[in-house]
Amino acid sequence: MYSPPPDADTEQRMRAHHARAAEALDVRAEPGGEFWGWAGRTLGTPARTATGQPAWLRLVSSPEDKAAGKLWDGAVDAQHVFGDLDGRRPALLAVHDAIDDATAYRAELSARVDQPVLSDDPVLQHGLPLPDSWWTDLAGTLEKVAAVGTDRVAVRQQYMGRAIPEFVGIPAPAVNCWTAAHADLHWANVTAPLQLLDWEGWARVI
Structure with a gap:
C-alpha cells in the first residue's frame, strides 16, 4: 500500500511538481520526511503556510485522461460535505491543479495532524491501550458519516456477487441499504486522540 517511487524519473518528477505546488500555494515544505503513496502516485510532506499555520501538502498524479472521478475528487468532496467533521477530520485548506506532459497533478493543502497514526501498517501488529472514550468517539464519528447522502460508490453489488463466493464460499446477499x-x-x-485521515475513497458501502 505504501511504497517508494518505482524509478528515479518518477521520484524526480514528483518532487519537482510538489515544489511547484508549494510555491503556487505559498507554503514552505518543512523537514520531517517524505511520505510516498503507492508506486509513487502521491507524495506528502509537512509544510507551513505564509501565516505560520502548520499544514500538510499532498500531491497526487494521474494520466490526464484519468484525472476525474471518485478518487481524484474525494478530498474535495469530503471537505464540501463534512468540513472538519467536528474536529475529527483534517480540513482541506486549498487545492492547486496543474497539467504537464499529459499528466495531471493535484496538490491538496490540509491542516496538519500532529499526533502520529496508530500503526505504520494497515494491519495492527501489536495491542493498543485505547480508552473507551476513543471507541465512543469513533462510533459517533462514523454515525455522522453514515447519515450523509451521496452518490459516490465504494462497493458495488456486482463486486460482492463475485468476491463473496470466491473468498467466503457462500452466495452474496442482496443489499438494499447502503x-x-x-x-x-x-x-x-x-x-489518538481520534482523527480520521485519507478521505479520497469515501463513498457508499454496506
Whole structure:
C-alpha cells in the first residue's frame, strides 16, 4: 500500500511538481520526511503556510485522461460535505491543479495532524491501550458519516456477487441499504486522540 517511487524519473518528477505546488500555494515544505503513496502516485510532506499555520501538502498524479472521478475528487468532496467533521477530520485548506506532459497533478493543502497514526501498517501488529472514550468517539464519528447522502460508490453489488463466493464460499446477499463510509478505515489512517485521515475513497458501502 505504501511504497517508494518505482524509478528515479518518477521520484524526480514528483518532487519537482510538489515544489511547484508549494510555491503556487505559498507554503514552505518543512523537514520531517517524505511520505510516498503507492508506486509513487502521491507524495506528502509537512509544510507551513505564509501565516505560520502548520499544514500538510499532498500531491497526487494521474494520466490526464484519468484525472476525474471518485478518487481524484474525494478530498474535495469530503471537505464540501463534512468540513472538519467536528474536529475529527483534517480540513482541506486549498487545492492547486496543474497539467504537464499529459499528466495531471493535484496538490491538496490540509491542516496538519500532529499526533502520529496508530500503526505504520494497515494491519495492527501489536495491542493498543485505547480508552473507551476513543471507541465512543469513533462510533459517533462514523454515525455522522453514515447519515450523509451521496452518490459516490465504494462497493458495488456486482463486486460482492463475485468476491463473496470466491473468498467466503457462500452466495452474496442482496443489499438494499447502503450508507456513506470512510471506505479506507484501518489502523494506519487513525490517530489518538481520534482523527480520521485519507478521505479520497469515501463513498457508499454496506
